[in-house]
Amino acid sequence: MKLYYSPATCSLAVHIVAREAGLPIDLVKVDIGIHRLDDGTDYYTVNPRGYVPLLELDDGTKLTEVSAIVQFLADLAPQAALLPPAGSIERVHVQEWLTFISSELHKAFSPWLWHKETAESTKQNVRERLARHFGELDRLLAKQPYLTGQHFTVADAYAYAIVNWSHYLMVSLKPYPALMAYLARIESRQGARQALLAEGLVKQAA
Ligand SMILES: N[C@@H](CCC(=O)N[C@@H](CS)C(=O)NCC(=O)O)C(=O)O
Structure with missing residues (x-):
């Protein structure tokens, strides 16, 4: 999994959850001032909305929105108990x-x-x-x-x-x-x- 993030922004919430869940993630830094990655890639080609966080799964699926992503990650690691069971x-x-x-x-x-x-x-x-x-x-x-x-x-x-x-x-x-x-x-x-x-x-x- 790859997390597109920018330091100290709302993507920190996703980053914290991934670490608390013990899930391995690769970090890809985005300069949200100019919407570019360190290698010069135009971030709008990754996320047309231009914002972080974006989580890219190993099969290429892209997830956006802090609230959705953190729930997805928590469900991947139920042993970490970061989110109560569905339906409760x-x-x-x-x-x-x-x-x-x-x-x-x-x-x-x-x-x-x-x-x-x-x-x-x-x-x-x-x-x-x-x-x-x-x-x-x-x-x-x-x-x-x-x-x-x-x-x-x-x-x-x-x-x-x-x-x-x-x-x-x-x-x-x-x-x-x-x-x-x-x-x-x-x-x-x-x-x-x-x-x-x-x-x-x-x-x-x-
Ligand atoms: N609704 C989005 C908002 C994300 C958002 O506002 N991201 C900010 C950083 S906290 C950003 O990347 N801003 C740069 C931009 O919008 O160009 C979410 O909850 O994930």
Whole structure:
């Protein structure tokens, strides 16, 4: 399997899940600023939408969309227990979180806060919306270690990748101590750590 990714973007969620699941993947880096691979290939020829992540299976099948890909990977490695069984209410709760992160968090940060040209009034509106969502997450995570309870799931990998953008975009997490502790908790997991190291986002301890 090949994962087309760009460091620290939403593709990090897929990368973390692959590592947590113990699934071998080849990484193909995409410069999403110019939509090119390191060898000069035009990324639009790989994904006509131009964005990461894209997972290419060994038979050439291409999968896009974070929420779909992470569920696919989790189902390949049931022993890792990253997603409850199909048909269970617990799985639906994970899917609720995936949808919430995708539609309410991911697409609030991006494009609005990432783009320099966004009007300050729009940025302020987005920051207020994020503050409400972060407040909700903080209250929940003060009571339990992960979004759906005691166990890390694919939704936590996605939440990590997106909430972590706060550090790049001057969105202070100080008002949300439980949310900050949650990010640190995920960073200390072996699979997540491997993904962060491979993307050059943390350094190997000496
Ligand atoms: N709906 C897509 C969104 C993917 C997305 O927004 N990817 C961003 C990085 S986080 C990207 O590659 N942007 C570059 C572009 O759209 O040209 C998903 O959930 O996978």
